[in-house]
Amino acid sequence: MVSLVLKDVGASYGRTTVLSKVAIELLTPGTTTAVIGPNAAGKSTLFKRIAGLISGPGVVQLSEATRGDRSICYMPQDTGSNAVLTVYESLLLAAKQDGGWRVRDDELFEIDAILKALRIEDLAFRGLDALSGGQRQLVSLGQALVRKPEVLLMDEPTSALDLHRQIDVLEFVCAIASRTGMIVLIALHDLNHALRYCTNTIVIANGEMASSGVTTDVITSAMLRDIYRVEARIESCSRGRPMIIVDGAL
Amino acid sequence: MTAVAAEAKATGRDQYRALAFRRILILAGLACALAVSIATDMALGPANYSLSQVLSALFSPDTVGDQLRVVIWDIRMPIALMAVTVGASLSVAGAQMQTILSNPLASPFTLGISAAASFGAALGLVGGVAIFPGAVQYMVPVNAFIMAMVAALFIHFASTLRGVTVETIVLLGIALVFTFNAALSLLEYLASEQALAAVVFWTMGSLTKATWDKVFVTAAILLVTLPFFIRSAWALTALRLGDDKAASMGVNVRRLRLHTMLIVSLLAAIPVSFVGTIGFVGLVGPHIARMVVGEDQRFFLPGAVICGALLLSTTSVVSKVLIPGAILPIGVITAFVGVPFFFVLIFSNRRRAW
Structure with missing residues (x-):
């Protein structure tokens, strides 16, 4: 079973340290953890550091990292793209990063299933540029899920969604996490969402971890x-x- | 939705398979058009041969007269194939520059590689300066190649610096265009009348000096570099979703961008140094490909190869028929052929250009 342990993790851009001394242990698979804090506190940086997109001091330890790079998936906040690609193709390319040119039927069925679960089958053959902000976020989530990550880092996944979709997405993610044992970290601004959907909460402020623990104790x-x-x-x-x-x- | 309606609606898989099949058909159609264009290109020239004569000279050269064989095999075929290899190389170079820089304006021309080559050629034509002293008879193309590589490597190393964004690289390229154009103008100002004519003709771009050696070199470079792009197809496509997203999919964005830039430099510098400035193909070839087959590199890459080759091959045909008996410089004709077609694609509004 997967677990994620961060020991004194930090990050810096050039000489500016933007994150330091984050230490957490997420040992229970299938749980959803909120990462909260004011704007520019370092939430996105923490995610990028965990995903290995930026380097820094400390250790990010994944138990039984069976699938190497693919096991941690970061879903960035900015999801705009002007690529001449359809939604379907964007999910396919996310799934095929380690594969060859040939596309198998089961890979396509997988994409069909994810589009259906996210209820965006109707968007499948729409161009990426023709999506609304909320639709882009759902597609982004699809691109992440198709890689079947063991750890999913979602950077404000609900910021452009209407109320119904927000609840929809969060319930969907919680359900899929508990079903697959995936560890999910979600950066959230809506703290009521954190209270309702996330077992644990980490508070980041001024590039440091201010507190962490069971959500109701932290908030x-x-x-x-x-x-x-x-x-x-x-x-x-x-x-x-x-x-x-x-x-x-x- | 009723159950029947739901069943009638094709699944995503079926729709995707249909889309992929349609794209393969488009590519096959373009490839056929290219074959026709190459054959026409070889049939046309000051001495008019019929298409059947050309075909028999091609497939059974022993049965035709010496004159026909020499004209087809040693004069027209190198030109026709040079159009194909140069068009394909420039188009692939432009396609990947646009991909890694996320910029629709990126091309060997707009990044200053063509301007640098022109300056290098002019150094040889005007001043008799051989940058690489060993090869005096190839002074002009070697000079052009060296300057093109200098420009390309400058762009390459600039892009390794911290804080240099993809937007900055395009700006740097534009600055290079102006710099080399200014230097070229200065050389032209100082040049003798004869040298000036040679420089002007060189910068117009021409396929008439094509030889089998040049065809082999450009084809070899293309064949050596394509496997890299084939292998990186998914990663290059992912790059168009943005750096963070590509990185989160396991793409080493920085390395991919640097390697691609290096390979693309070679791909752009070689043809430009042989045939001079042909600006339009590297910019528009990939755009046409993108409009007809999208940006999945598995279709986009062959699309860029075929569109570039087709664009330059048809241009070569047009350059021969426009004024009977004369072959106009191809660099001049490229835009005249490509622009109307490009406009039709853009204004038909059915597909997005970028």
Whole structure:
């Protein structure tokens, strides 16, 4: 079973250190972890560092990394492309990176299945440039899932989606994670989503890890005051779920 | 949607197979058009032979007269095949420059490689300067090649520097065009009348000096470099989704970009040094290919090869028929042939150009 351990992980661009001393242990497969923090805190950098796109001090340790490079997949935030490719082709090329020119039927069935699961079959033969922001995010998720990663790093995957699609995508990802044992890290700005869908939460602020642990322990009014500079309460809604109610900025 | 309607709708797999098949048909059609164009190119010339005479000279050279054989095999065929190899090389070079730089304007011409070659050639024609002293009889193409490689390597090493983005590289290329054009103008200003005529003619681009040796060299370079692109097909396609995404798919973006730039430099410099400035093919050949078969490199790469070859081959035909008895410089005709076709493709609005 897959597990992800980060030991004192950091990253820098040139001489500017943008991330330091992140240490986490994600030992339970199938769990979804939120990565939260203010803008420019270093969330994307952390993801890129974990995925090996940038180097830096510390160790990213993946247990039984059976499939080498393919086991960690980073889904970037910016997903625009002007390539003359259809959605279907973009998923195919994601799946075929390590393969030859020949495309097998089972590879195509896999793509069909993912498009169907994401409910974007209708977009399959639309050009990438003709997609709305939300559709692009769904296609992006498809491109990541088709590679069958063991660790999936999603950088604000719901930022351009309508409310229905947000819930849809998060429930879908949680379900697929628990079914396949995939470890999922999601950078989120909507903390209510974190409370609802993510078992654990990591808080990144000013390029360092401010706290981490079980989501309900981490997201507290004190944290919201210190990190986000807002006055907020966390209360149970009528169905018993914790909700953040923001009273105002500090 | 009713169950029947859902069944009637083809699955993604079927639709994809149909799309791929359609593209193979398009490529096959273009390849046929290329074969016809090459045959026509060989049939045309100051001495008019019929297509059947040309074909018999091609396939059973022993049965035809000496004159016909020499004209077809030693004069017309090198020119016709030079058009094919040069067109294909420049088009592939342009296609991959556009891919790795994510810029529709990238081509051997716009990155300054052609301008550098012209300057190198002019150095030889005007000043009698051989940059590489060993090969005096090949002074002009060798000079052109060396300068083209200097420009290409400059672009290559510039792109290895930290903080140099793909946009900066295109800007650097444009700056090179202006620099070498200015240097060329200076040489032209200083040149004797005879040398000036030679430089002007060289910069117009011409296939008439084609020989079998030159055909073999350009074809060999093309055949040696294509396997690299074939092997990197999926990675190069992924690059068009953006660097981060390609990297997250396991592509070593930096290495792929550098290797491609190096190979493309060679691919662009060789033909340019043999035939002079033919600007349009390297820019438009790939765009036509992209419009008809998309950007999946498995179709785009052969598409760029065939479109470039076809564009230059038809241009060669047109350059012969425009004024009977004279062969106009091909660099001049390329744009006249390619532009109308390109406009039709763009304004037909059915497919996106970039």
